[in-house]
Amino acid sequence: MEYYLQLIINGLVVGSIYSLVALGFVIIFKATKVVNFAQGELVMVGAYVCFALTVQFQLPFLASFLLTLAFSIVLATAVERLILRPLIGEPIISVVMVTIGLSSMLKSFVQMVWGTQIQVFPAILPQEPFMLLGLPIAPVYVAAFGLSALLFGVFSLFFKFSSLGIAMRATAFDQQAAQSMGIGIKSIFALSWCIAAVVSSIGGIILGNINGINAQLGHLGLKVFPAVILGGLDSLLGAALGGLIIGVLENICEGAAKDLLGLGGFKEVASFLILVVILMVKPYGLFGTKEIERV
Amino acid sequence: MSMHKCGLFYTTYAAEDGLFRSRFQKLCLGLFLAAMLALPQLVDSYAVSILNLILIAVIGAVSLNLLTGMCGQMSLGHGAFVGVGAYGAAILSNAGAPFVAALLGGGAISAMVGMVFGIPSLRLKGIYLAISTLAAQLILEYVFLHASSLTGGANGLPVDPPQILGFAFDTDARIFYLILAVTALCVLAVTNVSRTRHGRAFVAIRDYHQSAENVGVNLFAYKLQAFGLSSFLAGVAGGLWSHYTMYITPEQFSMGLSISYLAMIIIGGMGSVIGSIFGAAFITLLPEMLNLLISSLGGIAPDLSAVIVPMKEGVFGLMLVLFLIFEPEGLARKWRLTKAYWKLYPFAY
Amino acid sequence: MNILQVMNLEVVYNDVVLVLKGLSLDVAAGSITTLLGANGAGKSTTLKAVSGLLAGENGKVTSGSVLYDGADTVRLSPEKLVRAGVFQVMEGRRIFEDLTVEENLRCGAYTQPARLFAHNSEKVYSYFPRLRERRHQLAGYMSGGEQQMLAIGRAVMACPKLLLLDEPSLGLAPLLVEEIFDIVRRINKTEGVSVLLVEQNARMALSLADYGYIMENGRIVMDGKGEDLLRNPDVQEFYLGLGHGGEKRSYHDVKHYRRRKRWLG
Amino acid sequence: YKVGLLSDLTGATSSVGTPYAEGIKAYVAWLNENGGIGGEPVELIQVDYAYNVQQALAAYKRFTSEGIVAMQGWGTGDTEALVKFVAKDKIPVFSASYSAHLMDPAKAPYNFTAAADYSTMGRAGLNYLRETWKESRAPKLAFMFPDNPYGTAPIPAMEEYAKELGFEVVGKENVDLKAIDATPQLLSLKKAEPDFVWTGGTTPSTAVIMKDAQKLGMTCTFFSNIWSSDENIFKLAGDAATGHFGLQGAAIYGQPSAGMDLIRKLTKDQPQMTHYVRGFVSAMVMCEGMKMAKAKGEVTGESIKAALETMRDFDPMGLAPAVSYFADDHRPNLSVNICTFKDGKLEFVKTTVLERKKEWLGL
């Protein structure tokens, strides 16, 4: 029993990383209706930039952290302007494909600048794990957990109560109508990408602390899909919880599939399998907004 | 002075409906086919093998276009459906089935699997469905790897080159004719579907599923048919692939393959059969061209090529982005424009 | 004093389709002006050209000018124009369906300081008591009329000086049409908002408006005071559906020939 | 002579594929400066296939149409996909995919490798651990590997050999190559208290395992295969790696030998990864085969293969255990370098040599 309990805790802990990345994804979706397949690559680029500044340029961590955020903002603005804005109003598959193209470009960019070797992050956070119910937990995960909780709280309030947040949701629903309200949709788009890129870079920095970085780091983005879809694409709560749930499910499945079915390596598939089942029951995820379909 | 008709007039509906409406078009097609038939004799085996890869990709792309471009059901698992066909055909072939039977059998298995994974389309739409097909991709990859008694698991599965009536298609040039024939049939099949009842129903579902239902289209049945037919053809592509490469491993049917099929139909033009053909050629040729470029640069400036190598993936991404931004209707539109120009030539205005 | 002057406006869509071909009209400050015309005549295009929303649809003003309060606004972005007091209620309501009624109103008030929100929303709720009942409901689930009220409510929130209304009566029940028009009149009278109204419902529009324009094919073909236009026999025949004696025609009597009389313009 | 070089410079395995390809190129460049193959240079045609089988296939076709006589391959997927082609076209291939079934000429007549297969490595590791095991009870063994062709390849062979040696197998867990966390798998293993754990992934995934194991306070010793323990292990795992073992098919940079002196000269004392050394060796063995073929007559794919199969105890300048191939057995040797992780460095321990058992061929 304790074994399963530990699996659950570990799942929550790892899931918080997924939540963190998923939140960035949902922010973009909520404000622009863009399904961003390059989320993982945004995370990766953030990690690399911070790495370059701290290790290659020997800047103090705080300085390089802030510079990384600044870089993310520049990158996000450029991406939004050059790549996504021309696609406003195109069908979903085009937008998906353009972000896939973007992910290739970002990956290639990282390989060109930093090569394909594994790079190691300086240890920013304390390494000494602490115990929770008999399970040692690395401080990195606590940081991820705290951060995703914080971001979730802040952005939930932001989207619910602030004018800007409401304007973002309005823009996502109908850009032209939003424009007619005097909402500057260009700045809304740029802003939402910036927010998401900043969140992602922070995620990248945390992730880099776990196991170094290489050009394959972006694969984490794939992990985020079960999380956001499970939670509902446009729900921050969904992203936060979805990440945790997927984390836990993966752990449980790993344990249970072993114990019960003798299947190995089930972890990776499990989350997707469960996802499909849940979607069949709740087609818009747990907290996603149902598309209003009236004729 | 004789009068030539300007523009095309049809006297029957059937004639208007024909695939190749003018004598000129028929002539072009004939010339094209003749050129294709002569090609293996004229170029080296590398070029023929690239053609083979393109033709197989054409089937995959055309079939994905049927599902995604025409019926509007985005699939991120097409590569895995190709894989199902590849394994299915390989297993049947190894069990002694004749090539044609193995190929069709592989397609049939793939069609069944595709329909099973099409079931979520009953309830899911748009990106939610896309993600559930991504699940199909990962689940199928898992099966390829773990059903080792059938698929050879990690070690992969060897296949013999195809044989029909004792004739072995064991060189690039020989198998080229076989692949060409199968590809032509598949393309014809999709073209036919696109201009008949089913194709129209697929587009109707894509454009407005509510009203499609009210004109009598059974949404679920037709979506399943789209999934089924699309994966059948994907399976045929897989069968050709496995018999062509003679050795299949799970890695060959990864998510990357699914994405490149999507790239093909995007670059070619969604919903357009001819576009899928262009797209398949483009995406297959792109890395080859880049590699050739890099090799030739390597001779001149080795340092430069080291920088360019990692750009390859970036170029792929950039192509995708540029096409989506500047030519969202893909190469198919370029083709239409060119055709329209030549049709009126020399009276183009 | 004209709050809006449109002079020789030409608008092109997608760089090819010329939709407005030298259109001119004026809106006197504090008045209701109506713009009538067939489908596709370019009425909505005119409004979008004024409010700056053309860019989103690949449309461009190629010549002519739009003077709002005496200043040319052709190059201004829609958000600047809203801040300057030009607000368009778009055709087809275009409410944000997955936002609540109140959130929709907050979008309308986006350019206004937050402290005015309570006061302005109170004003909207007094015009449309039904919206108050539904303030926390998702707007997408409301009926057509309620959505139209919300669309106008959003405009009220923005405190415009010039209100552009595009077919506000579309799909509304007769009672509601009347109600909406009453409210437009009230907004005009009590707040002094100038209104440029595009309508298919010529009878209502002309009886409400101080001045009217009739357009065909991208040009103004006739204009005059509201009541004058109402009495004009051509208008009566083609826009009001009255026979020559001024009595209502029956649809059974409309014969199969296609009437396609156009004013020369 | 033209030789194809299929490398992954941008794909999933590019972090190790790049140094490997560098090693190959360095050797060939050096050889060409020193007389080539009997006076004729070896021309490498390099293609990056981004770890994509279809591109590998196209690259191979390009190689053949340019008339290569031999090829340096790379990963599992592409090597397997080309097995039948190279057999038909009679092109010997040296690849860095050390699956046991590639060693069997009956199945893959034209495939060669310069290092022992994964199964042999695993066996050698077990052999060494058993030798050093002092306690009287049977040592407990567990496996952790990614669920992919490469990861699963040696497991059955190792399980069998472990039983033979008197290990008790207590668990098998999968850890994905891209895993950022191996806690659930380790938790499940922890119950079984293994003494030794095989890690058959890549360096990043091994590092994750070692770190998480240290965190969980596990005391087992890890021994990891050729791709999961290179110089990066310390960068990633820190001192969590200390004391564990890695298996190598070639020398570690700095391990003294004639070949190492050469490499030092060529790389101007820039430290290189063991993959570089292995690529170097692979090219050397291949070129040796070409030289032998040249000595007998024409250099063709067929003659290279024939020459290689007469190769006996060829010493690749001390950079790797001596290599011999037989017409019915393409295992280069059954010798594996065991090294340990100490003081932030890889340290050579010994070379374990196993008997060339017929029944192990291809398994």
Next chain:
Amino acid sequence: MNGSSPLLDVQEVSLTFKNVAALSRVTCRVDKGSITSLIGPNGAGKTSMLNCISGRYTPTKGKISMDGRELTGVPAHKRTGFGLARTFQNIALFRGLSVLDNLMVGRHSRLGYGLLASILYLGKARREETRHRRRVEEIIDFLNLSPYRHTIAGHLPYGVQKKVELGRALAAEPQLLLLDEPMAGMNLEETEDMARSILDINEEWGVTVFLVEHDMGVVMDISDHVIVLDFGRVLASGTPQAVQTNPKVVSAYLGDEDGLYKGR
């Protein structure tokens, strides 16, 4: 009234969404050969009623039958087989298909060949296509759509799109045609045109029409029978003359008496 056998019979139909009762115990009928109109304030449940009939919504309670055959429980796509076709309040054309193909989709349920025949496109499929194409061309002529035959529907002007939608519904050769606000957003000329088409469809083709419309000018003029809904209930039902003088209808829907002409 022409003929009194009910083609469509709605019995005690109720429809509730989470907490809204869109329809409550609605009973009404549409006589064969008639033009029957359904009017009522916005949100009264008119579209919901059409949706129940066409199978988009499933009534929570009650029964709908057509020509004596029970419709309840029949999936939407099978209802064309009962002779039912409809148009939508907001244009719901297949934007990517040509006008011709839109109408051919309208005939979908009348074409019988299967997927295999589609793939091969020989013999049977080809003959059927040609045969039905001929029929569709007649409808195109009837609605004066010939200039747009091969135009992509999404590129057409609003008024034409509305007509194409009507054409698509007609292509199914229905017995009962449900029209949801066909005149909305049209000017007088187009309204007259549309009204004329509806009358022709009714008179010449003998199609029964069930019309939802806010344009009282049209409704009162062309209907044989009018049903008024309010808050999901039948408020009144009868001849146009009877309905427009009904005080309940006036206060709930029409407003003052000239509300009648507010439509125009």
